[in-house]
Amino acid sequence: MRILIVGAGGAGDAIAKIVATRTFAEAVVLVDPDAARAERTLGWIADRHGADIAGRYTAAAVDPADPDAVTRVARANRVTHVVNAVEPRLVPSVFAGALAAGADYLDLTMSPSEPHPTEPHRLVGVKPGDDQFAQAGDWEASGRLALVGMAAQPGLSDVFARYAADHLFSQVDELGVRDGANLTVRDERGEPVPVPFLRLRSALDECLTPPVVWQREGGWSAAPPLGETEVFHFPAGIGAVECLPVEQGEVVLMPRRLDAQRVTVKRGLGRDLVGALRTLDALGLASQVPVRLSGAAGPVEVAPRAVVAAALPDPATIWPRVEGRTCAGLQVTGTGTDGAPRSTLLFHIADNAETMREFDSPCTVWQSALPAVVALELLATGAWTGVGVLGPEAFDALPFLELMARPTALGGYGQSWGTEDRPTVG
Numbered sequence: 001m002r003i004l005i006v007g008a009g010g011a012g013d014a015i016a017k018i019v020a021t022r023t024f025a026e027a028v029v030l031v032d033p034d035a036a037r038a039e040r041t042l043g044w045i046a047d048r049h050g051a052d053i054a055g056r057y058t059a060a061a062v063d064p065a066d067p068d069a070v071t072r073v074a075r076a077n078r079v080t081h082v083v084n085a086v087e088p089r090l091v092p093s094v095f096a097g098a099l100a101a102g103a104d105y106l107d108l109t110m111s112p113s114e115p116h117p118t119e120p121h122r123l124v125g126v127k128p129g130d131d132q133f134a135q136a137g138d139w140e141a142s143g144r145l146a147l148v149g150m151a152a153q154p155g156l157s158d159v160f161a162r163y164a165a166d167h168l169f170s171q172v173d174e175l176g177v178r179d180g181a182n183l184t185v186r187d188e189r190g191e192p193v194p195v196p197f198l199r200l201r202s203a204l205d206e207c208l209t210p211p212v213v214w215q216r217e218g219g220w221s222a223a224p225p226l227g228e229t230e231v232f233h234f235p236a237g238i239g240a241v242e243c244l245p246v247e248q249g250e251v252v253l254m255p256r257r258l259d260a261q262r263v264t265v266k267r268g269l270g271r272d273l274v275g276a277l278r279t280l281d282a283l284g285l286a287s288q289v290p291v292r293l294s295g296a297a298g299p300v301e302v303a304p305r306a307v308v309a310a311a312l313p314d315p316a317t318i319w320p321r322v323e324g325r326t327c328a329g330l331q332v333t334g335t336g337t338d339g340a341p342r343s344t345l346l347f348h349i350a351d352n353a354e355t356m357r358e359f360d361s362p363c364t365v366w367q368s369a370l371p372a373v374v375a376l377e378l379l380a381t382g383a384w385t386g387v388g389v390l391g392p393e394a395f396d397a398l399p400f401l402e403l404m405a406r407p408t409a410l411g412g413y414g415q416s417w418g419t420e421d422r423p424t425v426g
Contacts, residue, residue: 001024001025001026001080001081001353001376001379001392002025002026002027002029002073002077002078002079002080002081003019003025003028003033003079003080003081003082003376003379004028004029004073004079004082004083004103005028005029005030005083005085006031006062006064006082006086007031007032007064007072007084007085007090008030008032008034008038008040008041008059008085008421009032009037009132010362010365011034011085011108011364011365011372012030012085012086013037013040013361014355014359014361014366014368014370015046015083015373016028016042016045016057017044017045017110017360018359018366018369018370019040019132019373019376020045020049020053020054020385021049022362022373022377023026024377024380024381025056025375026056027057027058027077027224028057028333029057029058029059029060029073029077029236030042030057030058030060031060031061031062031064031073032059032062032294033061033062034061035059035060035061035190035403038059038060039059040349042054042057042058044360045057046319047194054079054323060141064075064090064093065090066093066097067093067094067095067097067100069097069098069101069235070082070093070096071098071100071268074097074103075101075102076103079101079103081104081106081379082094082098082103082104082105082106082221083376084098084105084106084107085107085372086110086217087107087109087119088109088128089112089408091107091110091111091112092110092111092131092132094107094250095135097137099138099144099146101134101207101387102142102144103144103372104146104147104379105144105145105146105147105273106372106375106376106379107146107148107149107150107352108150108151108273108368109249110128110132110149110154110326111129111130111131111237112126112128113125113127113128113130113209113212113247115209115210115222115288116222116323119222120210120222121222121224122213122222123221123222124220124221124222126171127212127252128149128166128249128252128387129149129249129253129278130252132146132148132389133238133389136387136389139387140387140388141334142251144387145379145385145386145387145388145390146388146389146390147375147379147386147390147391147392148249148389148391149252149297150371151369151371152179152328152348152367152370152379153177153248153250153368154177154249154250154253154349154391155371155372155375155392155393156176156249156328156332156370157250157328157329158250158254158391158393159392159393159400159401160258160332160395160397160417161254161258161330161332161393162257162258162346162392162393162396163346163397163398164330164332164344164346165258165259165260166396166397167268167276167337168332168337168342168344169332169334169335169337169342169421170335170336171259171262171335171366172258172259172260172261172332172333172334173177173260173262173334174261174262174263174331174333174334175254175258175260175262175263175330175332176263176264176265176266176330176331176332176333177250177251177263177264177265177266177329177330177331178232178234178266178267178327178330178331178345179243179267179327179329179330180232180234180238180241180243180267180268180326180327180328181241181268181324181325181326181327181363182232182238182239182241182324182325183322183325183326183352183364184323184324185296185323186277186321188223190329197234206247206248206267207225207226207246207267207269207274208225208226208281208286209246209279210222210224210225210247210264211223211225211245211246211247211254212251212252212395213245213251213262213263213264214248214251214252214254214255214262214263215256215261215262216262218350220251220252223245224396226244226274226277226278226281228244228266229243229244229247229274230242230266231236232241232266232268232331233301234268234329234347234351235327235329235345235347235418235420236325236327236347237325238325238326238327238349241268242268242269242274242301243268243269244266244267244274245264245265246265246266247265248265248267249391250263250265251263251265253391254391254393256391256394257391257393257394258393260291261334264337273282273345279310281283283306284304285307285308286304286305287303287304288303288305290302290303293302293375296382299377317423319352319356322352322362322363323352323353324352325349325351325352325363325394326352326363326364327347328347328348328349328350328365328367329345329346329347330345330346330347330421331344332344332345333424333425337352337399339365342421342424343421343422343424343425344419344421345419345420346417347417347418347419347420348367348417348418350364350366350367355367360368370390370404370413371400371410372411374400374403374413375392375400377403378395378399378400381398383403384396385401404417405417
């Protein structure tokens with residue numbers, strides 16, 4: 001397998017570092033608009049793993065917004081698989097570049113959504129991944145595979161959903177994606193400091209976009225943002241976290257293959273951040289529409305969101321001081337294989353101290369990168385095969401979960417996952 005990783009930011013950096021611990025990749029090309037970012041990752045790999053491993057890697061400057069540039073670098077390096085680790089707005093161009101290059105494709109986040117133009121809080125507009133699934137015929141005709149949404153959420157959550165549907169439940173009522181953490185930063189006195197662990201743009205995009213819900217009766221619908229908060233109890237000492245609905249790809253992917261009455265996604269952001277987002281939205285400070293301000297050099301136009309973002313610390317600078325864990329979970333309710341009501345949480349935990357020590361990568365980023373690498377290895381070995389545009393739930397979950405949990409000494413990733421049965425309602 002010869003891999004092109006597009007984007008050397010957090011996710012691309014982590015993917016490259018994890019791949020360096022495996023043997024399935026013959027060559028890895030890491031590209032970014034800023035070649036220095038890609039070079040830094042390669043330098044880290046050389047320092048940690050030595051020249052022999054680093055010799056499989058090359059770096060280059062490529063604009064992911066230019067599909068022809070993606071195609072050229074893929075062809076020049078005889079790439080078999082393109083991994084898209086850029087933000088959603090750039091997904092379509094990398095997607096097109098991979099297809100033109102005749103390579104298979106994998107991404108962590110799907111093509112972007114657009115709210116309904118007139119009734120965004122009730123009707124869906126363009127859903128995540130709609131643009132990609134519309135091109136499924138082209139990928140099928142080429143005999144190539146585009147595996148979309150292969151991060152933690154979506155991604156691992158979809159693998160959990162497939163496993164639950166195949167092995168734990170005879171009937172599924174709800175597939176409820178739940179994501180939470182107990183991450184903290186402490187000051188010099190040891191007191192916790194309230195700081196956002198998401199970049200403000202990401203938090204606003206996720207939380208202020210009308211969330212999409214899927215129900216068997218009625219299909220997809222939208223709801224007002226920042227509503228229907230829920231206190232969810234996460235395992236591994238994380239505890240109770242206030243969660244609210246967000247837009248993620250699972251609500252689009254899971255109903256395509258799995259039989260469930262309802263699919264929901266809620267993310268734990270904590271009461272402080274949720275309150276801050278509500279206040280910013282109410283005051284108009286979350287807006288991306290520029291406002292005109294008077295200045296010493298004359299009037300300027302600036303988006304309120306940009307001002308708020310500029311005043312906050314860069315999350316990348318605080319991760320070495322972060323303590324705690326993050327949980328990628330899926331709460332499944334329905335009828336068990338024994339015919340009795342069942343409610344089960346399937347989950348994976350990432351500890352920030354461990355991911356920073358082993359990969360110099362924040363736990364939230366590393367946890368999103370891991371499933372992409374596990375999936376690449378399954379594609380390399382032939383354990384997963386397919387053509388067209390498919391999500392993770394289209395594949396057998398057992399090979400993925402077995403490889404992820406197998407000890408590293410036995411050729412696995414040493415990342416255990418768990419299940420926790422919970423009381424059923426009614």
